[in-house]
Amino acid sequence: MKLVKAMLFAALVAVSSMASAKTIEMDVNGLVCAFCAQGIEKTLKGFPETAGVFVSLEHRIVAVQLKDGVDINDAALTKAITDAGYKLVAIRRTDETLDAIRSRVSQQKAMPAVDPSKHKHTMGDMGGHD
Numbered sequence: 001m002k003l004v005k006a007m008l009f010a011a012l013v014a015v016s017s018m019a020s021a022k023t024i025e026m027d028v029n030g031l032v033c034a035f036c037a038q039g040i041e042k043t044l045k046g047f048p049e050t051a052g053v054f055v056s057l058e059h060r061i062v063a064v065q066l067k068d069g070v071d072i073n074d075a076a077l078t079k080a081i082t083d084a085g086y087k088l089v090a091i092r093r094t095d096e097t098l099d100a101i102r103s104r105v106s107q108q109k110a111m112p113a114v115d116p117s118k119h120k121h122t123m124g125d126m127g128g129h130d
């Protein structure tokens with residue numbers, strides 16, 4: 001009986017922590033210039049679950065605010081970002097708003113800049129690099 005209770009508790013915790021995640025924060029490598037940011041933003045706004053997107057080139061952070069009660073699974077996120085030409089390094093789910101993430105990230109030290117001449121975008125194609 002104890003085991004059943006423990007399992008039930010674990011299931012409840014899992015459900016409630018899933019339901020409470022409002023924002024997905026991701027570390028993404030390969031974001032270099034404003035076109036990268038625009039491309040990734042456009043890609044993520046393509047998900048019907050997305051309420052808003054925040055991209056910090058300086059910190060290689062991409063955050064997706066979710067609509068109420070929905071989530072985008074890790075596999076779909078990984079595929080979208082990989083297909084756009086970037087590398088998804090980490091995924092975190094939080095209750096922070098995009099504004100909270102924006103202000104937290106702005107306090108952090110920027111990553112070393114990547115030389116934008118090392119990559120290029122095709123005009124009109126905002127996603128990924130050659």
Ligand SMILES: [Cu+2]
Pocket residue numbers: 031032033034035036037119121
């Ligand atoms: Cu770029």
